[in-house]
Amino acid sequence: MALDGPHGATHEPTMLVYKIFHAAEFQAFTHQGHSLGAPVDLADGYIHLSTATQLPGTLSRHFAGKDGLHLLALDSRALDALRWEPSRGGDLFPHLYRELRANDVLWSRPLPLGPSGHDIGDIT
Numbered sequence: 001m002a003l004d005g006p007h008g009a010t011h012e013p014t015m016l017v018y019k020i021f022h023a024a025e026f027q028a029f030t031h032q033g034h035s036l037g038a039p040v041d042l043a044d045g046y047i048h049l050s051t052a053t054q055l056p057g058t059l060s061r062h063f064a065g066k067d068g069l070h071l072l073a074l075d076s077r078a079l080d081a082l083r084w085e086p087s088r089g090g091d092l093f094p095h096l097y098r099e100l101r102a103n104d105v106l107w108s109r110p111l112p113l114g115p116s117g118h119d120i121g122d123i124t
Contacts (some may be wrong), residue, residue, distance in 0.1 A: 016123070017049040017094045020058065020111065023068035033102040046083075047096040049074065052123055054093060059111075059118045061088070069111040069118065074104050082086045 021029060021038065029035040037047040040062075050058040063069060076082060081098040112119045 015051075015077045016073045016106070017051055017079075017082075017122070018055055019047065019049055019069075019072040019074065019100060020063060021070045021072065022066070023070065026070040026072075026108070029100070030102070034099045036099050043095070047098075047100055049082075049094040049096060051094065054088075054091065055120060055123070057088065063118065065113070067113045069113070070108055071111045071120070072100075072108040072122065072124070073106045074100075075106055080103060 005016060019037075021035075025035065025038055035047075036042055041047045055092075076094060079094075079096055083095050083097060084092040087093040103119050109121075
């Protein structure tokens, strides 16, 4: 898994997008080095991702009360087969139409569940 993102000659700012995995999904991903995603991703035919702004809503809607989650950060510019498509409330969400690879990941960390929900922390 990459700890540092690709560094090129571009001056375009990095836009991070995020994937949330349950512990077993994260363990399988780190062991295999790639993933086709969670069951919902397999059913929909793409890997669901979120922006920083969308992340709290994704957590409350799909992961409320779930412990043992992992947050993965990805550079949207480096993801081929990434499409921005309308979803919740008409917002454009990032959807990855290929497997997620370990070298796509800039960083990952546990996403602790606190008394008032998941602690996202500083994700910039």
